[in-house]
Amino acid sequence: MGNEKADEKSTFITEARRKQIIEAAIITLNEIGYVKSSLAQIAKRAKVSTALISYHFRDKNDLMNATLLQLITDKTSYILERTQAISTVRDKLHAFIKTSITYHSERSTYNTALIEIVFHARTPDNVPYYKLNDDEDDPLSNELQQILYEGQSKEVFCKFHVSVMASAIQGSIDEYLFNGKLNSKVGLELYSMELIRLFDRAIVNKC
Amino acid sequence: MGNEKADEKSTFITEARRKQIIEAAIITLNEIGYVKSSLAQIAKRAKVSTALISYHFRDKNDLMNATLLQLITDKTSYILERTQAISTVRDKLHAFIKTSITYHSERSTYNTALIEIVFHARTPDNVPYYKLNDDEDDPLSNELQQILYEGQSKEVFCKFHVSVMASAIQGSIDEYLFNGKLNSKVGLELYSMELIRLFDRAIVNKC
DNA sequence: TAAATTATTGATCAGTTGATCAAATTATAG
DNA sequence: CTATAATTTGATCAACTGATCAATAATTTA
16 A cells, blocks of 8 residues: 555556556546636546545646646657667658657657646646746657767767757758648648758758 | 727836736736735735736736736847847857856846747637747747847858757756756856857857 | 445535625815 | 716626545455
């Protein structure tokens, strides 16, 4: 009953329920947004009572944090799996850009839920999540920076400020995730292709 | 008393009160975020009663829309004033990047309030503002795209997809606005300088 | 099977929300 | 100065929020 850590009683049924509730939370976030995603709304979509959510999660914050963790894990593993297999740094960078954008359309529900949480949830000190921005803790950010460093040390890439370049790449990708108009106007194939060409010019060319 | 348009009764005192309430809304958004920015909280900071807000604004949405308009207008004029004066396209692009980033630190309160509204407010159909993304209506987006077109027609810039390049530039800038860690790690002078160099390589070089 | 633990529910709680309204205050006009 | 209109308030409203609790129901254990 009592583990060293907090409360880690993981019955099979408990884990299943938690996943079910988290999945309902994602659907709810996508459908009506964070503000309207009350426990009642989430419970309705999970087809359980509100009290059951309170039973499996300490509070609403706990539920949202668990949901966020699930979303980040999914996105991270999706992109890393398809990036780390590639051998050369330049192709790795291309894959990183391509898969990041592909994830958006393939898991758009997850992506929206992720945005909803990141821009609404706050720490107990009332600091918004979007202002925290992990960096060191973010495996995707680390992977991207490591690709850039490796390219520079192998002299495939030229000299530039890695942090700035990384956030420029990430920002260019994110812009496509947010901007709905762009999404329907340009198309992900064209967008990722143009982005790859753009950063090839900025990174690989004579410097 | 009765104008053609909706209700456009603009006494001097009315306009002053509206501005005062909007200013209080901005401060409140910055201090405690959109979700906690109730009419009561805004009223407290404006040192008026909640009923007075309801008197000057149809509802909370109306207030938030008016606040958003003020924020967008401020940011737009700030950047356009400092960009359109420049004569050559390349310097214009540099100025656009530089002033966009400078605005962040100079009016950080406004910037946070803007983010809070854009990522929380929704249309009556429950469509989040961040998914609308004007594009054609956004003067800043237009200015940036026009700079790129002009540079291409004068053959100062090489050939590339203007929409993609514009959103890459905008995304690279926005990333700096959101990412708190980056903000303290790199510094806006260095960041804008590196960004200018980056896009010079991607835009101006041999293509 | 019987006992004990775990899972689930409906009912209910106090707290906040945005909005409304009559009454009070202030400004404006005649 | 008086009457009329515009401004501001406090009190109050129903609706909804997240959370809690005792009472069942289901499952596990002995």
